[in-house]
Amino acid sequence: MFGDILRKFGSLIADATGTVVRANGRVWHLSIDGEFPFHCAAPALDEWLADGSAKVVKSGPHRTVYRVALPTGTVYVKHCRINGARAWAREAMRPPKARLEFENAARLRSIGIGAAVPLAWGTPDTRWPGQSFLITRDLAPAVPFPDFIEGRELSPNSRREFARALGAFLAQLHENGINHPDPHPGNLLVSWEEPTPPAPLPEGRGKTFFPSPARGEGKNNSSLQEGGPKFSLLDVHAISFGAPLSWAASRANLIRFNRWFQLRTSQTERLRFWEAYRAARPSVPDAACELERETLASNRRFWRARTERYKGTHRTVRTVRVGHVRGLAVQDLPDDFLFAIMANPDEVFTRPSTRLLKQCVSSTVAELEMPTPDGTRSFILKRVNVRNLLDPLKNLVRSSAVRRSWLLGHGLRERWLPTPRPLAMFHIYHAGCLPTAGYLLTEKVPNAVGLPEAVKACRDTRILRAWAGKLARVVRTMHDRGVSHRDLKAPNVMLENATSDPANATPVLIDLVGVRASADAVPFTRRAKELARLNASFLAMPHITRTELLRFLLAYLSTGERQLSWKTWWKAVSEATAAKVEKNRRNGRAIG
Numbered sequence: 001m002f003g004d005i006l007r008k009f010g011s012l013i014a015d016a017t018g019t020v021v022r023a024n025g026r027v028w029h030l031s032i033d034g035e036f037p038f039h040c041a042a043p044a045l046d047e048w049l050a051d052g053s054a055k056v057v058k059s060g061p062h063r064t065v066y067r068v069a070l071p072t073g074t075v076y077v078k079h080c081r082i083n084g085a086r087a088w089a090r091e092a093m094r095p096p097k098a099r100l101e102f103e104n105a106a107r108l109r110s111i112g113i114g115a116a117v118p119l120a121w122g123t124p125d126t127r128w129p130g131q132s133f134l135i136t137r138d139l140a141p142a143v144p145f146p147d148f149i150e151g152r153e154l155s156p157n158s159r160r161e162f163a164r165a166l167g168a169f170l171a172q173l174h175e176n177g178i179n180h181p182d183p184h185p186g187n188l189l190v191s192w193e194e195p196t197p198p199a200p201l202p203e204g205r206g207k208t209f210f211p212s213p214a215r216g217e218g219k220n221n222s223s224l225q226e227g228g229p230k231f232s233l234l235d236v237h238a239i240s241f242g243a244p245l246s247w248a249a250s251r252a253n254l255i256r257f258n259r260w261f262q263l264r265t266s267q268t269e270r271l272r273f274w275e276a277y278r279a280a281r282p283s284v285p286d287a288a289c290e291l292e293r294e295t296l297a298s299n300r301r302f303w304r305a306r307t308e309r310y311k312g313t314h315r316t317v318r319t320v321r322v323g324h325v326r327g328l329a330v331q332d333l334p335d336d337f338l339f340a341i342m343a344n345p346d347e348v349f350t351r352p353s354t355r356l357l358k359q360c361v362s363s364t365v366a367e368l369e370m371p372t373p374d375g376t377r378s379f380i381l382k383r384v385n386v387r388n389l390l391d392p393l394k395n396l397v398r399s400s401a402v403r404r405s406w407l408l409g410h411g412l413r414e415r416w417l418p419t420p421r422p423l424a425m426f427h428i429y430h431a432g433c434l435p436t437a438g439y440l441l442t443e444k445v446p447n448a449v450g451l452p453e454a455v456k457a458c459r460d461t462r463i464l465r466a467w468a469g470k471l472a473r474v475v476r477t478m479h480d481r482g483v484s485h486r487d488l489k490a491p492n493v494m495l496e497n498a499t500s501d502p503a504n505a506t507p508v509l510i511d512l513v514g515v516r517a518s519a520d521a522v523p524f525t526r527r528a529k530e531l532a533r534l535n536a537s538f539l540a541m542p543h544i545t546r547t548e549l550l551r552f553l554l555a556y557l558s559t560g561e562r563q564l565s566w567k568t569w570w571k572a573v574s575e576a577t578a579a580k581v582e583k584n585r586r587n588g589r590a591i592g
Contacts, residue, residue: 026133027125029099031106033137034119037072043120043135045077062087067138074138075119081131091129098122098132101237105136108239111176114189114232142191142232149190162229163269167276169231170257174250175281177242180233183257189232247284251291258295259302263416267292293561300482301519307411320426327426327439328406337370338424338441341381345428345439348381361387367444378444380420384513386436395435400427401513402438408483408515409442415481415517418474418496418508420445445508449498452490452592454505455541463503464544465551467495471507472555475530478509479522480560486514488530490537491592528569531556532576536591539581 019030023042048054054066066077080097082088098121108115116136123132274288320329322342358365364383384401406425420442427435498505538544
């Protein structure tokens with residue numbers, strides 16, 4: 001930051017600017033590369049915007065990025081705005097953001113690091129801080145990192161080469177003293193030269209370095225290219241230059257970089273990345289396990305902050321209101337369908353087309369249908385009943401049951417845990433301020449069967465073991481990502497596609513009223529209790545033997561880092577199961 005302040009009065013970076021042009025109330029600084037496409041004149045930004053040749057690529061309150069096809073080639077225009085007092089103060093103390101990115105990109109390219117080719121930067125012709133513009137050349141055939149990996153089916157050899165090249169690239173950045181404060185894949189471009197057909201994938205191999213498109217989805221499976229992948233940095237206005245990064249600074253940067261990959265890649269591929277990084281920087285310690293643990297901890301903090309966004313409005317959530325009914329809904333839910341429900345929520349449960357799934361003192365659950373151009377879609381509407389006069393008063397000082405389900409439903413999906421997507425949450429308000437009955441609208445799990453019903457009806461040991469292995473991995477991942485279900489019984493698990501493809505059915509978590517999410521991993525005692533609650537659900541099923549239960553436990557322990565022996569876990573779960581059975585016996589309640 002101090003270096004940026006000094007650059008306000010005199011650049012610390014070798015001047016990459018050629019011609020300076022004033023036109024239409026702006027002053028433009030052209031680079032040597034930018035003098036040819038603009039003929040040493042000011043870029044015709046206003047004309048591009050007026051005639052529609054500037055196509056919006058990305059937009060937000062702080063910046064908009066346009067793609068413009070010119071006779072001399074395609075360029076990108078980044079319009080940086082000031083969207084608050086803090087941003088204005090930064091702009092007053094340091095150079096415009098466009099100039100910072102212009103100069104940083106020029107310096108990166110001068111030392112052999114891939115970056116966008118800076119053509120021009122400009123500001124309003126005034127001394128006051130304000131908006132700024134950056135124009136760069138298109139780096140085709142380079143494409144954004146996420147688009148590259150999602151649009152290709154990488155062979156095992158290509159995945160290995162890609163992981164090693166990525167590790168070597170990040171090591172090059174750190175060894176050159178370059179610290180990118182936001183090193184997520186969206187800020188990387190990838191290119192690969194001289195195409196060659198990818199090797200065929202072995203039949204039945206499910207592990208991939210990066211997620212590949214399902215067959216028949218029409219994604220571009222263009223081949224990879226030899227010569228090694230080449231990477232270029234984007235959004236470089238805030239990068240810092242200096243001496244080679246210390247291990248502490250490198251470790252922090254690697255953790256931020258690894259957060260995206262920990263959800264999408266195997267441990268083997270991440271290890272290859274780390275080995276390539278260490279080979280290029282042998283002075284750093286061997287800290288692969290430490291990085292994995294710290295990345296998971298960093299992700300838990302990130303997910304918790306992301307979940308808080310769903311308490312109010314943002315780009316995917318809006319407020320809705322119909323009379324005395326108000327709440328929140330996702331942006332893509334049709335208004336006519338939602339408002340018809342909110343106009344009289346209780347009447348929806350009595351319609352002939354509505355199918356009741358559950359009705360008890362605490363709640364009512366029904367399946368609704370909505371016609372669309374692509375066919376009929378099914379949704380689940382849950383009503384949480386007001387059981388006494390204290391419930392509305394409690395809802396004033398705490399999150400209601402439907403609000404907790406709404407928040408944690410989105411929270412689990414942020415953590416890549418399987419649960420139906422919440423679509424809307426609303427309450428009927430008495431006297432305009434007292435929230436009474438609550439309603440939660442979610443997507444329906446396709447072709448789903450409840451776990452107890454599916455297990456009771458299935459006698460195929462291979463299918464049962466496949467379900468158990470998948471459920472064990474989901475539960476272990478849930479606990480490692482800081483989520484405690486607190487009511488993890490079999491009826492609160494659905495098997496998706498169990499009616500259409502039982503062998504490949506996947507578990508989905510439902511009924512999230514009691515779910516708690518933390519920035520820490522779930523402790524051992526709580527994990528044992530949740531496994532015991534799930535274990536108790538199958539005590540009355542004789543074909544679920546102790547051997548199958550042990551297989552489930554071993555699958556749970558094999559998913560993440562094991563710290564205790566399986567015997568310790570078996571004993572803790574057995575004791576917690578016995579305690580649960582005894583408690584239900586005393587209360588006269590059956591174990592569901």
